[in-house]
Structure formats: structure tokens, C-alpha cells
Amino acid sequence: MEELTTDILVIGSGLAGILSALEAERSGLHVLVLGKFAIGMGTNTSLASTFTAVNPRFSKQDHVRVTLETGRGLNQRSLVTTLAENGFEAIETLRRYGVPLVETGRGYVLDRPETISQLAGVLFLRILRERLEGGSARILPGLTIFDLIVEDGKIRGAFGFHRDGRPYLIRSKAVILATGGAGAIYRRNDNQRSILGDGYVLALKAGLPLYDLEFVQCYPFVLAEPRLSTFILYPPYSNEARLLNEQGEGLLEASGVQGNMNQVILNQRDRLSLFLYEASQKSDIFFDLTRVPDGDWERYPLNVLKKSKFPFRERPFLILPAVHFFMGGVEIDVEGKTAVPGLFAAGEVAWGVHGANRHGGNALTECAVFGMAAGRSAAEHVRSTGEAQIPSDLSPETLRQKWERKANRYLKKRRGAFDHPQDLLKDLKHLAWKYIGPVREEGPLKEGLELLASLETRVERIYPATVGDLFRKKDLENVSLLIKAILKGSLLRTESRGAFCRKDFRNQDDQNWLKNTCYRLKKMEIEITHRPASPSP
Ligand SMILES: Cc1cc2nc3c(=O)[nH]c(=O)nc-3n(C[C@H](O)[C@H](O)[C@H](O)COP(=O)(O)OP(=O)(O)OC[C@H]3O[C@@H](n4cnc5c(N)ncnc54)[C@H](O)[C@@H]3O)c2cc1C
Structure with a gap:
């Protein structure tokens, strides 16, 4: 077994992980950053583009507000205030790291030549990776983490x-969990394939509770053409873009x-996704870009579609909502601390900012604000606790043997594996989409549990x-545990709110x-309890 020792371990190399590592290393302590792949690769950050944060308008x-x-009443208010107060500072830090961000409607986007078709996330992660290197x-x-090591409550x-x-x-005196969400546990999702909720299960196994896992946001406009991947149609949308049913209506x-596509996509993804999902039960749904002027196809984001052999310009194509973002996760305070001393969390794995539905652009800002906060707090934690707290019965040898x-x-x-792990994962993802997808209902939820x-x-x-099966087995265990949690949590919540819809309880x-x-x-x-949401002002 390989053994490593560091002061601060960062698990995950998306935006939250990289920024927490950059912040932590400023303290002069030893920082180790790891991820399933190379820095920034296989992250949902690489697919993202927009930061919502304070600007002159x-x-x-x-x-x-x-x-x-x-978030419809379920946000943690202290985290929301911190997000808004520190969002611009986070943008400034990113700019100092060399990420050229420019103002847009409610926040910031990457300043880039419009003719480049690479995703914004890929471009800014490259800059941050170089900074980290x-x-x-x-x-x-x-390196994939299978367990957090918690001894004596720390x-x-x-x-x-x-x-x-x-x-x-x-071995590490502080750990920052920045493992992202779990969108890929669903058959229809627009996430990276490896985003399977590892961080949620690591936290649960370490004794931490998770909150509001049943709130899963769909993105309304995701490709559904049979031979194309479930690729998201990125905003901004042309004024000529149209959503049509089979009759062309x-x-x-x-x-x-209320509003045009570009407004709706920010704060009404829940309603539009639900509407389209239900409409798709009666008729196919098409996105029509045939009226978009030629010039627009040379610019981002349409130049991304232009690279495909599919005739997007010539005929309307099938779309359907797909799972996009997990609002639930690990409880943190405004400094990124969890309830386990020395364990911090940031980014999509953390819970509290978004409530029942996420405003567009808030995830990247959350990664930046709370990633940096977690890096700072982890360094403070290591400085203030030092080695003194390691229990005497936890000798390096004892820990190694364990x-x-x-x-x-x-x-x-052992013998006994009748299934191929990949087939089983497919079955689990189908189950998730069918029973805990955009619309849920008591009968099907119970059937899903069976x-x-x-x-x-x-x-x-x-x-x-x-070796591959070793990872697949862990994925299967994690995915089935999360699906079970969401099935159970959804069964108990007898209402509809934000991105959570019960067909048999339509009202909030x-x-x-x-x-x-x-x-x-x-x-x-999985054991479930409920507690009153943080009060309104
Ligand atoms: C298509 C798409 C577009 C989006 N666009 C936007 C947008 O424009 N604006 C916005 O605000 N939000 C957007 N989002 C949401 C946003 O991208 C994510 O919420 C955010 O990037 C998550 O960042 P993160 O650092 O928490 O996790 P990720 O960027 O997903 O990184 C997770 C990291 O954890 C690692 N990891 C996971 N498990 C383990 C393990 N067991 N061991 C080791 N490493 C592990 C992974 O390898 C990876 O390095 C979008 C999401 C998608 C899917």
C-alpha cells in the first residue's frame, strides 16, 4: 500500500477543488490535490460557463433576492448572503489568476473570441490548472477516494x-471534499459520466448527514436525438430559436x-423542464434553429453544434429535459466547515445555497466563494490544531494495518458475479430516471424501492x-445507495416545490x-428526518 502524508488534502479538481487548493497553498502548508483524472478533466466545471455575481447592474x-x-424557502440564508457578498471578490481573484471574466446580464462570462468553439469551462480550467502546476x-x-478516515470524531x-x-x-490534518454532484446516476443527464455522487456517500459513511437530496434540477434543453449524446444546448439562445411540438406549434x-428563453433559463428551469417533460409524454419536442441567421452559426455557442455532422441548421431536432444539478448535499457553514472537525466541503457536493431549485450561474460562484473559504479555513484549522490532537492509540502502524x-x-x-457491472449500472440509471426523474408519485416510488x-x-x-471492476463495484454501491435515499426522501415529501414534483401532490x-x-x-x-427551514427575513 502506498502511503502519503500532507497537511491539507483536496479531493476533486473541478473549480471548487482547484480554488480551495490555490487558497490553501498560500498558507505555506503542504497541499495535495487529487481527482479521478488529470486536473480539471472529467469535471462538470469543464462544461460550465456563466458566473452569477454582483456587477454594476x-x-x-x-x-x-x-x-x-x-430556492422557494429552502435555502440556508447565511450561505446565500455570503455568496452575494463575496461573489464579486471571487471574480476578482479569478481575474488575478489570469481568468479573463467580463460582465454580462447578472454576472460574468469568459472573455473569449466568439469564433472559438471550445467550452468556456475547458478554457478557464486550463488557466487555473497552469496556475496550480x-x-x-x-x-x-x-486516484479515486473510497473512504474518508475519521478517527476519534476527527x-x-x-x-x-x-x-x-x-x-x-x-494521512492529512485537514480534508476538503470537492467531489461535485451526482447527475450521472440518471440515464438522461448532461453531466460528465464519472460524476456519480462519490462525495455524498463518502460523507454519509463518515457519519455526516446529507440534506435535501430529493431536489434534483433538470435542464430543459438537452439533445434527445437517438444517435447523439445528451448534450446541453447552451445559452444564450437566438431570438429565432423556437420550441415546437409535433404539429409545429x-x-x-x-x-x-414568463419571459423569453434566455430569461426563463436562469430562474424557471424547474417549471419549463416539468412542462416539457410532461408534454413529451404526448408529443415529441423539437428545438428549431432553422431560422437562425447564418452569421450566428460562426459564433459560440452555435459553432459548437456546427462541428457535428447532424443537420442542426436544416431541420428541427428532438430535445428533452435531462438531469443537470443536485441541490442537496453536505451541510457547511459560511467558512466551508462540516460537522467533522478538519473536514471541509465546497462546490456541488455541499448543500444550502440553492434550496429547492438553483438560479443559473450560481453553481460556479458557489464553487469559487466556498472553495476559497474552505481552503482558508482548512489552513487555519491545521495551524491552530497542529499534531497535538492525534490520539495515542492511532500510531502510523495501527492505521496502516487497519x-x-x-x-x-x-x-x-470470489465466485458469484452473474451480472456484468456495466449492465447493472445501466439498469440502476434507468430506474433512477423512471422513478425519481422529473415527476414522482407514491405508487411508482414504492415500486422503485422494490x-x-x-x-x-x-x-x-x-x-x-x-481493477476496472473494483471501481465499478464502488460506483454500483454508491449509486444504489443514493437512489434509495432519493426514493425514500421523495416518498415522504408530500408536496411539489421548485425542482421537486409529486404528481399526486401538485401544490407547494x-x-x-x-x-x-x-x-x-x-x-x-438510510434514515430520514426533517427540520424547519431557515426562517424568512
Ligand atoms: C452541462 C453543464 C453546464 C453547466 N453550466 C453552468 C454554468 O454555466 N454556470 C454555473 O454556475 N453552473 C453550471 N453548471 C453546474 C456547474 O458546472 C457545477 O455545479 C460545478 O462546476 C461543480 O463544480 P465542482 O468543483 O463542485 O465539481 P466538478 O467540477 O464536477 O469536479 C468534481 C471533481 O471531483 C472528483 N471526484 C469525484 N469523486 C471523486 C473520488 N471519489 N475520488 C477522487 N476524486 C473524485 C472528480 O474527478 C472531479 O475532479 C453546469 C453543469 C453542467 C452539467
Whole structure:
């Protein structure tokens, strides 16, 4: 087993991870950053583009107001205020790191030649990666964390496997969880394939509760043509773009949402996604770009579509909503601290900013504001606690032996794997989309739980025959646990709110459900309680 020691371990190399590492290394402490792939690769950050933050036309009060309105009463108010207060400072820091951000409607976008078709996220991650590589932080790509090490109630490090199969024990005085969300647990999603909610399960297994996992945001405009990937149609949308049903009738007008596509996509994704999803049960839904002037196709974002062989310019094409973002996650305070001393979290893995639905552009700002805060707090934590708190019975040798035994358990080979892990993952993703997709209902939710139980039995029988299976088995276990949590949480919430829709309880019920849902793992079972949401002003 490989053993490493550091002061601060950052798990994840999307925007939250990179910025927390850059901030932490300013303290002069040893920082280690790792991710499943190379820095920035396989991250949802690489797909993103817009930051919502204060600018001369969008005040702090505006930012707080639109975030709370979109979140429908379930946001953590202190986090929303921090987001709005520190958003511009985060933009300034990004600019200092060399990311050229310019003002746009309610925030900032990358200043780039319009004719370049590369995604904005890829471009700004490249700048940040170079910055990180030029600094003092150690970078370890290709390592997947399987467990956080918590001893005596405090974080001690993490355990994982390199993609070549070598187990790693990493001792660290502070750990920052920046593992992103879980959109790819669904069959229809626009996330990177490896974004499977690892961080949520790491936190649950470390004894932390998760909040509001049942709130999952869909993006309304995602390709649904059979031979194309589920690629998101990026804003801004041309005034000539239209949403049509099979009869060629305009759907935006019929949806009841207020405003044009570019306004709606910021704060009414929930309503539009729901409308389109339900409309798609009766008729195919098409996006029509045939009237868009030629010049627009040379510019971002349409020049991204232009690279495809598909005739986007010549005929309307099929779209359908797809899972985009997880509002739920790990509870943090305004400094990114979790309830486990020494463990911090930032980015999509964290909960609280968005409430029941996310305002567009707030995820990147959240990564920036709370990523930097987590980096600073982790450094302060290490400085203030030092080595003094390591319990005497936790000698390096004891810890090594313990995790060597654990590594052997993960690697145990046995007969009995009748299923191919990839087929099982597909089955789980289908189940997620069908039963905990955009619309949920008591009968199907119960049916989903029954079906999941039989899939869980099949997952249990999988033993890793290859290094690849080792990772797939973990993915299967994580995905089934998260699906179970969302099924159970959805069954209990007998209302509709934001991105959460119950077909059998269509209305928002503030009298009974102005509450956050708390998920805990007890003896490998999900336990759910509720607590009142943070009060309105
Ligand atoms: C198509 C698309 C477009 C979007 N556009 C926008 C936008 O314009 N504006 C906006 O605000 N938001 C947008 N979002 C949302 C936003 O991109 C994400 O919420 C945000 O980038 C998440 O960043 P993160 O750093 O938390 O995680 P990610 O960027 O997803 O990074 C997660 C990291 O964690 C690592 N990791 C995960 N599990 C493990 C493990 N077990 N061990 C080791 N490493 C692990 C991964 O390898 C990766 O490095 C978009 C999302 C999508 C899908």
C-alpha cells in the first residue's frame, strides 16, 4: 500500500477543488490535490460557463433576492448572503489568476473570441490548472477516494485506489471534499459520466448527514436525438430559436413561464423542464434553429453544434429535459466547515445555497466563494490544531494495518458475479430516471424501492475480477445507495416545490413542508428526518 502524508488534502479538481487548493497553498502548508483524472478533466466545471455575481447592474440585494426566490424557502440564508457578498471578490481573484471574466446580464462570462468553439469551462480550467502546476501543491491524478478516515470524531485523511489498482493511504490534518454532484446516476443527464455522487456517500459513511437530496434540477434543453449524446444546448439562445411540438406549434408560449428563453433559463428551469417533460409524454419536442441567421452559426455557442455532422441548421431536432444539478448535499457553514472537525466541503457536493431549485450561474460562484473559504479555513484549522490532537492509540502502524485489511476486503475475489457491472449500472440509471426523474408519485416510488432491492442483491454479488471492476463495484454501491435515499426522501415529501414534483401532490405546501430533509446512514440503511427551514427575513 502506498502511503502519503500532507497537511491539507483536496479531493476533486473541478473549480471548487482547484480554488480551495490555490487558497490553501498560500498558507505555506503542504497541499495535495487529487481527482479521478488529470486536473480539471472529467469535471462538470469543464462544461460550465456563466458566473452569477454582483456587477454594476446587478446588486447584492438582487443576488440574494433571485437566489431565495428560485430556492422557494429552502435555502440556508447565511450561505446565500455570503455568496452575494463575496461573489464579486471571487471574480476578482479569478481575474488575478489570469481568468479573463467580463460582465454580462447578472454576472460574468469568459472573455473569449466568439469564433472559438471550445467550452468556456475547458478554457478557464486550463488557466487555473497552469496556475496550480506552477505553485507548491502536489498533484496526484488518477486516484479515486473510497473512504474518508475519521478517527476519534476527527478527520485523519482518506483511503483510495489509483487507476492502476494500487491502494493509497493518505494521512492529512485537514480534508476538503470537492467531489461535485451526482447527475450521472440518471440515464438522461448532461453531466460528465464519472460524476456519480462519490462525495455524498463518502460523507454519509463518515457519519455526516446529507440534506435535501430529493431536489434534483433538470435542464430543459438537452439533445434527445437517438444517435447523439445528451448534450446541453447552451445559452444564450437566438431570438429565432423556437420550441415546437409535433404539429409545429410553439411550446414556450403554452408553457406558462414568463419571459423569453434566455430569461426563463436562469430562474424557471424547474417549471419549463416539468412542462416539457410532461408534454413529451404526448408529443415529441423539437428545438428549431432553422431560422437562425447564418452569421450566428460562426459564433459560440452555435459553432459548437456546427462541428457535428447532424443537420442542426436544416431541420428541427428532438430535445428533452435531462438531469443537470443536485441541490442537496453536505451541510457547511459560511467558512466551508462540516460537522467533522478538519473536514471541509465546497462546490456541488455541499448543500444550502440553492434550496429547492438553483438560479443559473450560481453553481460556479458557489464553487469559487466556498472553495476559497474552505481552503482558508482548512489552513487555519491545521495551524491552530497542529499534531497535538492525534490520539495515542492511532500510531502510523495501527492505521496502516487497519487500512491494509480494508484494502484486502475491497480486492477480495470470489465466485458469484452473474451480472456484468456495466449492465447493472445501466439498469440502476434507468430506474433512477423512471422513478425519481422529473415527476414522482407514491405508487411508482414504492415500486422503485422494490425493484431497487432486487438490483441491490445483484450488486452485492459482484466481486472485482479486474481493477476496472473494483471501481465499478464502488460506483454500483454508491449509486444504489443514493437512489434509495432519493426514493425514500421523495416518498415522504408530500408536496411539489421548485425542482421537486409529486404528481399526486401538485401544490407547494408551506404549512407542512417548509422543511429540509436530513438523510443519515445507520447500519447501512438510510434514515430520514426533517427540520424547519431557515426562517424568512
Ligand atoms: C452541462 C453543464 C453546464 C453547466 N453550466 C453552468 C454554468 O454555466 N454556470 C454555473 O454556475 N453552473 C453550471 N453548471 C453546474 C456547474 O458546472 C457545477 O455545479 C460545478 O462546476 C461543480 O463544480 P465542482 O468543483 O463542485 O465539481 P466538478 O467540477 O464536477 O469536479 C468534481 C471533481 O471531483 C472528483 N471526484 C469525484 N469523486 C471523486 C473520488 N471519489 N475520488 C477522487 N476524486 C473524485 C472528480 O474527478 C472531479 O475532479 C453546469 C453543469 C453542467 C452539467
